[in-house]
Amino acid sequence: MSSKVLVRIWDTSTLPTNWFIRQVQNYKLDKQLEKKIKNIIANVANNGDLALIELTERYDKTTFTKKDLLVSPKEVRDAYNNVDENQIFALKKIKNNVSTFESLLFNQGKIFTSMNNIRITNILIPIGSVGCYIPGGRASYPSTLIMTVIPAKVAGVSRIVVCSPPREDGSINPLVLVAADICGVDEIYKIGGAQAIAALAYGTDTIKPVKKIVGPGSKYIALAKILVSKDVAIDMPAGPSEVLIVADETANPKFIALDMISQAEHGCDSSAGLITTSEKLRDEVQNWLSKIVVKIDRSNLVFDSLRNYGFIITCESIDKAVELANVFAPEHLEIMTEDSMKLVKKFTSAGLILVGPFSPVALSDYGSGANHVLPTGGYGHVFSGLSSLDFARRVSIVEGSKKGLLQLNNQLKVMANAEDLPNHYETIKARFENG
Numbered sequence: 001m002s003s004k005v006l007v008r009i010w011d012t013s014t015l016p017t018n019w020f021i022r023q024v025q026n027y028k029l030d031k032q033l034e035k036k037i038k039n040i041i042a043n044v045a046n047n048g049d050l051a052l053i054e055l056t057e058r059y060d061k062t063t064f065t066k067k068d069l070l071v072s073p074k075e076v077r078d079a080y081n082n083v084d085e086n087q088i089f090a091l092k093k094i095k096n097n098v099s100t101f102e103s104l105l106f107n108q109g110k111i112f113t114s115m116n117n118i119r120i121t122n123i124l125i126p127i128g129s130v131g132c133y134i135p136g137g138r139a140s141y142p143s144t145l146i147m148t149v150i151p152a153k154v155a156g157v158s159r160i161v162v163c164s165p166p167r168e169d170g171s172i173n174p175l176v177l178v179a180a181d182i183c184g185v186d187e188i189y190k191i192g193g194a195q196a197i198a199a200l201a202y203g204t205d206t207i208k209p210v211k212k213i214v215g216p217g218s219k220y221i222a223l224a225k226i227l228v229s230k231d232v233a234i235d236m237p238a239g240p241s242e243v244l245i246v247a248d249e250t251a252n253p254k255f256i257a258l259d260m261i262s263q264a265e266h267g268c269d270s271s272a273g274l275i276t277t278s279e280k281l282r283d284e285v286q287n288w289l290s291k292i293v294v295k296i297d298r299s300n301l302v303f304d305s306l307r308n309y310g311f312i313i314t315c316e317s318i319d320k321a322v323e324l325a326n327v328f329a330p331e332h333l334e335i336m337t338e339d340s341m342k343l344v345k346k347f348t349s350a351g352l353i354l355v356g357p358f359s360p361v362a363l364s365d366y367g368s369g370a371n372h373v374l375p376t377g378g379y380g381h382v383f384s385g386l387s388s389l390d391f392a393r394r395v396s397i398v399e400g401s402k403k404g405l406l407q408l409n410n411q412l413k414v415m416a417n418a419e420d421l422p423n424h425y426e427t428i429k430a431r432f433e434n435g
Contacts, residue, residue, distance in 0.1 A: 007260075007272075007289065007310035009282070012320065015313065020328045022242070022271055022309065022377050037223050041198040048204035055195040062170045064190070069206050071172060071188035076181050079174035090366075091179050094146050097369035102154040106388040117404030124392040126156035127233075129208075131200035132185075133215030134164040134176060136192060142179035143366055147373050148215050148386065149183040155391035160185050161210055163200060165192020194224035201228040214386060216241075216373055219269070235390055236383040238376050242271035242309075243361055244330035244350075246321045246343075249278035251336035252357055256281075257288035259334060259360050264305035265298050271309040273328070275321045282312050322346045329380035332361045349380045405431060 010019065043051040053064050080088075111122045132148035135141050145162060152160050162185050164172050172190055180188050189207055191199055203209035213225060214235040222239040229237075243263040245256050260272035276282055289306065293299055315321050318337060325333060326349050333350035335343055340355045347353060351374030352364055365372045373386035405412075405428060416425035 006307045007286070007312055009286075009312050011314045012316065019311075019313075020324075020378070022240075033219070033223065034227070037194045037220060037227060040194040041201075041224065041227060044195050044198035044204065045202040049206050052191055052195055052199060052204060052206075055193070056166065056191065059193055059195075060165055061168050062166050062190075064166075064170065066206060068170065069189050069191060071177065071180075071190060075171070076177050076188075079177035079181075082174040083178050087175060088178060088182075091142060091146065091175070091182055094143060094366060095150055095179075095182055097367065098146055098150045098371065099154060101369035102151045102371075102388040106154050106392070109389055109392070109394065116407045117401045118408075119399040119401075121397040121399075123395050123397060124155065124389070125395055126158070126392050127152075127211050128157070129159035129161065129210040129212075130157050130391060131161045131163060131210040131213045131215075133196060133200075133213065133217055133221060134162055135215075135217050135221075136164040136166070136173060136176060140173035140175055142173070142175040144216065144373065145176055145179045145185075146183060147371050149180070149185055151371065151386060151388040152214075152391045153184060154388040157391050159187075159210070161187045161189070161200065161207070163189045163191045163196035165196070166190040194220050197221060197224035197228055201232040212391070214373065214390065216376075218267075222377075235373070235386050236375050236379055238331075238373065238379070240269040240271065240376060241266040241332075242273075242330055242376055243332040243334060244273045244275065244325055244328055245334040245336060246318075246325050247274060247276045247278070247281060247334075247336040248318060248338060249281055250338045251276070251278075251281055253281055253284035254288050255357055255360070256285050256336065257292055260285075260289065260306065260310060261292060261296065261302050263332070263361060264302045264310065266305075268301055268304040268308065270305050272306060273310065273330075274312045275324050276312070276314055277316070277318055277321060279314055282314050285312065318343070319346075325350070329375075329378045331374045331376040331380065332364070334359065334361070351375045351380045351383075351385050402431070 049066050052069060056062050056064050109124050113120050130152050134145045149160055162180055164176055166172055197213060199207045200210050200213050212233040216238045219239055222237045225234045226237045241263060243259060245259060247256060256274055263272040264270050274285060293302055313324060325347060329349035331351045333347060334354045336357055337343060344353055344355060352370060354364060364370050371385050371387055375383035409428060412428050413425045416422060
């Protein structure tokens with residue numbers, strides 16, 4: 001490995017026209033990959049559990065029988081023997097913080113008003129069932145389980161299913177199982193990849209289908225979710241993780257370098273970028289990256305990620321930096337400038353905004369209570385981060401009155417005639433006739 005970390009360096013005069021396109025997002029145009037995922041989905045839809053068993057052996061190197069797909073109560077109990085009290089405490093703390101924030105958000109969706117003697121109430125009705133995909137295998141993401149399951153719990157979803165890929169010994173990481181137990185998951189299946197998304201969408205003898213599928217994952221998961229979305233609802237087509245940092249000369253270059261590295265360690269397809277008004281900061285961040293990466297765990301992974309998808313852009317003004325950030329639409333946006341809070345309202349397309357030098361991505365991942373399941377790959381232009389509101393349907397209840405109808409009579413008549421729907425107005429008129 002070179003001692004010099006190679007991230008792409010641009011200024012506004014050398015910026016490619018397609019600089020904001022994540023190379024990894026080309027999976028959406030990869031017909032071979034699409035064909036492969038479609039074949040997996042069709043296999044599961046047609047052959048059910050047998051397909052799941054065969055695909056798990058092929059991709060996860062694990063031999064299963066049908067009864068092994070569902071995690072047993074004993075496996076959950078045994079998981080507690082393989083975690084320590086500090087980990088359990090941390091999981092419960094994250095759960096409580098997320099639950100508190102999501103409950104406040106959910107209650108904001110319940111509103112009542114009265115206009116023109118017409119009462120309107122907005123209520124939230126939970127979705128009947130959801131499937132939460134939790135990345136796994138060699139990695140372990142119990143925090144993601146909390147971020148997907150607890151909002152569903154807050155919304156009142158009655159059946160919450162988790163799918164996560166097994167390790168080679170056929171088990172799921174004990175922290176994931178403990179988190180699932182703490183959060184009150186109803187069913188946990190040892191299934192990963194596109195086959196898990198297919199099973200959640202179309203069902204098998206063992207796994208009943210769900211009404212909505214949520215959760216992050218690789219390009220395979222993202223594409224599988226897109227492909228099944230014609231038949232089942234999904235949260236968003238979230239793919240590999242990303243961070244973009246907007247900074248000026250007041251920012252700490254070591255903090256920035258560490259934040260870029262922390263995002264890069266998610267995988268060799270993760271994206272970490274910096275947009276700055278300071279050439280001095282650019283050079284200092286490069287130096288810190290070079291010094292740190294050679295000394296850390298997972299250095300080869302981080303190096304490849306930064307080399308392939310890391311970048312630094314220098315620009316002439318903070319307004320230009322904001323403009324570029326809004327084009328990129330990052331999953332995580334960090335603001336490290338002299339007046340960070342004053343800039344927040346100028347950003348229009350980030351999945352999550354982290355303000356100031358003491359707000360790294362790790363804070364939102366593990367402690368703040370905000371959700372870390374966020375739109376990636378530019379989907380921040382149109383999607384929000386996952387929340388309890390994603391697990392419920394909004395329903396408006398309208399209660400009219402005779403006085404209210406009378407007040408609106410002329411308006412209703414005009415509009416019915418304007419749209420050439422005369423019988424619409426007859427329904428109004430009849431309510432004021434005798435007999």
